[in-house]
Amino acid sequence: MKPRLTIFDEPLLYTEGLSKLLEQSEIFASIQICNCPQALSILLSEDPPEYLMISSNMWVLTDICKYVEKITQKNKNIKIIIIGNNYDVIDIRRLFNKGIKSYLDKNSTYDEFLKSIQALLLNEIYICDHAKNRMINFISKDQNQEKLHIKDPLTRREMEILKLICDGLSSKDISEKLFISINTVETHRKRILLKLNVKNSVGVVKYAIENHIID
Known part of the structure; x- marks a missing residue:
């Protein structure tokens, strides 16, 4: 049919x-x-x-x-x-x-x-x-550049938030999903950016793909 x-x-x-x-x-x-x-x-x-x-x-x-x-x-x-x-x-x-x-x-x-x-x-x-x-x-962007290096290991919570960022969730969405405040999410975001040495969510996703954290 x-x-x-x-x-x-x-x-x-x-x-x-x-x-x-x-x-x-x-x-x-x-x-x-x-x-x-x-x-x-x-x-x-x-x-x-x-x-x-x-x-x-x-x-x-x-x-x-x-x-x-x-x-x-x-x-x-x-x-x-x-x-x-x-x-x-x-x-x-x-x-x-x-x-x-x-x-x-x-x-x-x-x-x-x-x-x-x-x-x-x-x-x-x-x-x-x-x-x-x-x-x-x-x-493949910047594939000839040196790969990103973590300054400090991500905590369990930071890794959880990183994956949600890669799924495209906003800070508000993440706070509701994890039952934490938006301010707490923003603090984790800043720490993730600092540890990965990236400027924004695009850099976070690029790191996650290159390191097989997400498909």
Whole structure:
């Protein structure tokens, strides 16, 4: 049986055009368009589709992450495709951790969109070529430079917070997850940056990848 797709995006001219193209591909049994959060919420509660495409036009990244997590908690069978606004590596990783199955940038072509659908039909995940290149550059950046060295070993708590930083969690998210104050989280963040000799969260993730702390 063919799956159903819901497109959550605007403007209407774009979504209707994409819908017409996808109808010609005959991949989906039906294609529905939602242009407001209320209509999407009703649809997901009453008759959730197998595939859901969410555009960054509709929400800011933080809201997308929260909504994806909410959807996947209620229905793990929905395969979510995010059309992002050239999100960085950390944000893309965070979206996959929340439960999406495919990530495309706004500059992705229709052919690449079809490639992502084919991957999902095979129960695979998909990341567009543009985002893959950013990931490769992120990992290989400064590869000829000397690797980062820890000044002092990270404590157990600092290692725990480091992994949550790599998952894209904010200080507020970390404080709620670990039941500690935001000030305590910020103190740990500063100590981690100092020990790793890095300037920001990007440096933390780079260190974690290079040292196989995260995949």
